[in-house]
Amino acid sequence: MPMPRSQQVCLDDTPYYHCVARCVRRAFLCGEDSFTGTSYEHRRSWVESRLLFLASVFSIDVCAYAVMTNHLHVVLHIDSDSAKNWSVFEVLERWHRLHKGTSFTQQYVGGGTLPAYVIALAEAAAETYRARLIDLSWFMKELNEPIARKANAEDKCTGHFWEGRFKSQALLDEAAVMACMAYVDLNPIRSGISETPEDSDFTSIKKRVVAVKAKHQPKALYPFVGNPRTGSPNGLPFELVDYLVLLDMTGRIVKAGKRGSIDVSLLPILQRLNISSENWLCIATEFEARTGSVVGQELSIDHYCESHQRQCNRKSIKLLA
Known part of the structure; x- marks a missing residue:
């Protein structure tokens, strides 16, 4: 039986969550239907525009997103204090x-x-x-329902467009957030839709790369602010340049289909997050398959399970330890 959403989302544990919404009835969110030849590429802009609009209304920040052919990935940060x-x-x-x-x-x-x-x-x-306006379910509802109505009208049909429940994973620490963002940003490459991160249309990584070229960070996305310190603005506790280098090198390895050693330039950030190179490559390419409803390092998972009186998912722990 699926766990109630109220038990999956707890801001005392973490403000970061990975959400996945999938289409039903072989529906296409975007892309081209090989059976009919119909193209649904224009729906990508529907999703991206709605997602970034909601980020300006809700007190929920978008850290990463990728619009795929029949599903959507988003990594969200809930800012209840604001x-x-x-x-x-x-x-x-x-x-x-x-x-x-x-x-x-x-x-x-x-x-x-x-x-x-x-x-x-x-x-x-x-x-x-x-x-x-700080509720994850309301955010996803306000994202999915308008898209479903427009898609059904275009397809001239009725009924469900999305699966009844979106999937959510609590990201308990910095390591989990970084790994999940990389997984989402590299999804189009892993799926063969794009050749490089900067060519991945309707994704957060392309929006960040375009902004970097203009020497700023995109206002619509949760910014990278580096190591947290007193008086620093809210944002992801990593350097953007570190993340872009890490993502680029990981993407090259994924594209080549190799599981060898990662370039030495990646070691500092992985060491800081306490993730081995081998584990990083595994989780950055198979995040959903290798993790459960909560993701984090061993200490984070133990604390979560103890406070919620739940059995620990050791599969998730092993990958991030």
Whole structure:
């Protein structure tokens, strides 16, 4: 029986999650149907645009994503602290970018003198919306449902477009986050869709590479900020240049189909994350197959299982130890 989503997502354990949404009925998210010859490539832009739009509304950051032929990968960071500091007005304004809200919330945002009961009802609604704007299930719902409606309309059919539940994995530490991001960013190469990361259309890695050429980081994605320190902005605790080099070298090895030693220039970042070169290559190419609902190093997994009274998944531990 699938684990309830409420038990899979716990911000006390980690704010990072890997989510995968898959199509049903041999539906195509994008790509070309070899049976009919119909191309669905234009749907890639639907997904990317909606995903990055939601990142500007929710207090959920996009770390990595890849739009594949019949599924979607996203690595997300939930920023609950930022949402707590939003005013009632900001919460309602954000929610109204998704839905109309209620007549009371519309009146509140409209300004002017309002009766006390209208203010109270609007503020109560805002707290409900605030909770939704840091909720992983709501984020994926707001991503998947509009895409499903558009795809069904285009296909002239009804019924489910996505599987009933999206898959989610809790990424418990820096090693798990880095490995999962690399797996997602290299997915198009591993699947034979693209030759290089920078040529992988509608992916986070291409967006980052394009931004690097312009000497900045993409505003729509969660930034790399290097080693955390007092006063530093929120972001991924790695250097972007380290990640790009690591990804490029890993991608070359994946493309060549080899499992040999990794270039020596990769050792510093892998040593810092306590991942061996052999284990890195294995998990960066087979992340989903080799990991369970929670991913991390041995200490992280032990702490998680103890606090949740669950049996540890030793398969996940071995790969990241």
